[in-house]
Amino acid sequence: MAHPLRLDLLELLTAAGPATAAHCGRVLEVSQASCSFHLRQLAKYGFVEDAGPGRDRRERAWQVPGPRREMRIAVDDSSDGGPALERIVVEREAQAILDHVGRRDAGSVNWRQKAGVMVTAVALLSADEAAELREQWKALLAPYVARTEKDSADRLPGQRHVRYFMAATPLPAFESGDSGHESEH
Missing domain, CATH: 1.10.10.10 (Winged helix-like DNA-binding domain superfamily/Winged helix DNA-binding domain)
Structure with missing residues (x-):
């Protein structure tokens, strides 16, 4: 991959x-x-x-065989495969975002005004809360993804395929004395 x-x-x-x-x-x-x-x-x-x-x-x-698969990138520190694929996916998504921002046709401007390009935020979460948020995000998108998998003959005027990409990237520990490592207790 x-x-x-x-x-x-x-x-x-x-x-x-x-x-x-x-x-x-x-x-x-x-x-x-x-x-x-x-x-x-x-x-x-x-x-x-x-x-x-x-x-x-x-x-x-x-x-693509049905039902559609969700691609999961296994986190494995023992091989270069997982991090290499993660990097390619992130670079690819970043390039898609930059390409969209660079387009100035009427359709892309309309979409930018209504849907926006991105939402960015910094939130204070534990790893478990981040996992919960990810599952909620996936659940929110699920009905739209399911509709995507149906025959495109059912597409309504104005509908387009839209790429969504979520990345949760923990910031370095800012507080003094916090090593950034979670307690095992």
């Missing part, structure tokens, strides 16, 4: 439904061959599957 194009392909197939490597290449502005290679790698590990022949019957279409 530690390749940005693989994440882009998963996002595209999740949002748009089944697509061929050629279609993915056009949308993502990368070569069809590169998309084909990465789609086969994703299929090898069960992240995508063959959706049958494409519209012209010469290419296969790919899809």
Whole structure:
């Protein structure tokens, strides 16, 4: 998973439904061959599957198997895999935010005015409270995510796929005498 194009392909197939490597290449502005290679790698590990022949019957279409999976990045200090993937996901999300902020078309300005680009806050939480807040955030988004998984024919005018990204990053300990480590008691 530690390749940005693989994440882009998963996002595209999740949002748009089944697509061929050629279609993915056009949308993502990368070569069809590169998309084909990465789609086969994703299929090898069960992240995508063959959706049958494409519209012209010469290419296969790919899809995300249902039900949709939530990607969890295991925190494992013994390997570089988890932190490397975390870094790629964060860089990718940050770039998507910057790309959105840089767009000045009428649609993006309208969305910025109504939905805003971000909400930022600093809150005093324990690790357990942070976990609870994360679960509440996921529960709040759940009905909209479920609607996304339905057929796009049900889409109402003005609806678009919207990327949400939550990151909880504990600040360094500011109080004197606080080492930043939690007590084990």
